[in-house]
Amino acid sequence: MQNKLKELQTTALASISQTDSIKSLEELRIKYLGKKGELTAALSGLGNLSSTERPLIGKIGNEVKSAITAALDKRLAALENAELQKKLSADVIDITLPGRRIPAGRTHILTTVENEVRRIFSELGYTIAEGPEIEDDFHNFEALNMPENHPARDMQDSFYLDDGRLLRTHTSPVQVRVLEKGVLPVKVIVPGRVYRCDADVTHSPVFHQVEGLVVGEDVTFGDLKGTLEFFIKKMFGAERRVRFRNSFFPFTEPSAEVDVECFVCGGEGCPLCKSTGWIEILGSGSVDPAVFEAVRIDPEKYTGFAFGLGIERIAMLKYGVKDIRLFYASDLRFLRQF
Numbered sequence: 001m002q003n004k005l006k007e008l009q010t011t012a013l014a015s016i017s018q019t020d021s022i023k024s025l026e027e028l029r030i031k032y033l034g035k036k037g038e039l040t041a042a043l044s045g046l047g048n049l050s051s052t053e054r055p056l057i058g059k060i061g062n063e064v065k066s067a068i069t070a071a072l073d074k075r076l077a078a079l080e081n082a083e084l085q086k087k088l089s090a091d092v093i094d095i096t097l098p099g100r101r102i103p104a105g106r107t108h109i110l111t112t113v114e115n116e117v118r119r120i121f122s123e124l125g126y127t128i129a130e131g132p133e134i135e136d137d138f139h140n141f142e143a144l145n146m147p148e149n150h151p152a153r154d155m156q157d158s159f160y161l162d163d164g165r166l167l168r169t170h171t172s173p174v175q176v177r178v179l180e181k182g183v184l185p186v187k188v189i190v191p192g193r194v195y196r197c198d199a200d201v202t203h204s205p206v207f208h209q210v211e212g213l214v215v216g217e218d219v220t221f222g223d224l225k226g227t228l229e230f231f232i233k234k235m236f237g238a239e240r241r242v243r244f245r246n247s248f249f250p251f252t253e254p255s256a257e258v259d260v261e262c263f264v265c266g267g268e269g270c271p272l273c274k275s276t277g278w279i280e281i282l283g284s285g286s287v288d289p290a291v292f293e294a295v296r297i298d299p300e301k302y303t304g305f306a307f308g309l310g311i312e313r314i315a316m317l318k319y320g321v322k323d324i325r326l327f328y329a330s331d332l333r334f335l336r337q338f
């Protein structure tokens with residue numbers, strides 16, 4: 001029995017030292033030291049031994065158990081350490097490498113200009129209104145005093161959808177949508193994308209407008225002039241001269257185009273202003289009574305004014321950009337200049 005135990009110890013220690021995984025090491029622990037393991041089996045005849053032999057064999061049994069346990073623990077520690085080293089060398093990080101620079105985004109110049117327009121009008125107490133980019137004929141044309149066959153419709157080459165609706169050609173339909181709600185007075189600006197079938201250095205099929213609409217009981221053309229002068233001087237500088245020029249729009253009467261003193265020559269005359277000294281900056285006018293009638297507002301009781309300006313046009317003039325397409329080309333060399 002003594003030999004059997006020694007033999008067990010030798011075999012166990014040999015297989016423990018050859019084990020190269022924590023899992024199979026655990027299997028060996030069960031195989032030799034488990035309740036149904038080989039050591040228990042080897043000591044099963046202990047009860048049949050004589051009282052002189054029993055303590056001796058018992059003692060050897062304990063020594064075998066201690067030896068196997070110690071070997072298992074030692075091997076486990078070695079295997080765990082090996083695993084850790086393997087992991088460390090796989091995840092090696094060279095902290096001397098330079099960091100990867102994440103390019104910081106910035107606000108697009110058109111957004112900057114639009115935000116500036118929003119800020120100036122919010123100083124005057126305007127709120128923001130929005131409307132759909134896909135419009136129906138009524139809101140885009142008819143309610144704005146451009147009935148079927150109206151020559152003004154020819155002025156705008158539109159993108160039509162199969163169902164007869166179209167991509168809005170201006171932000172003015174939002175005027176109609178705001179007035180339809182019948183909540184007066186109204187004092188809103190409407191920033192948004194508009195679409196026209198047109199493309200060259202000063203025209204883009206998609207561009208940005210800001211519409212303004214004020215309707216109330218005592219709104220005058222003088223209010224319009226004061227508002228737009230305030231806006232232009234905030235936008236282009238207090239020293240800039242402004243002039244109002246008689247014009248025509250179907251949905252305003254009277255109508256005025258607003259010019260600002262040329263940025264390049266300061267009024268002397270140059271190619272940008274076509275030697276006039278002035279640059280057209282926006283269109284405006286008093287709301288035509290026909291528009292009020294289309295949305296069932298009493299034109300005898302209410303008056304109002306509207307204006308519209310192009311964000312791209314303002315950005316081009318303010319920053320001397322000669323080709324509108326640069327705004328959409330996503331060329332960082334261009335965009336980083338602002």
Ligand SMILES: [Zn+2]
Nearest residue numbers: 262265270273
């Ligand atoms: Zn000029």
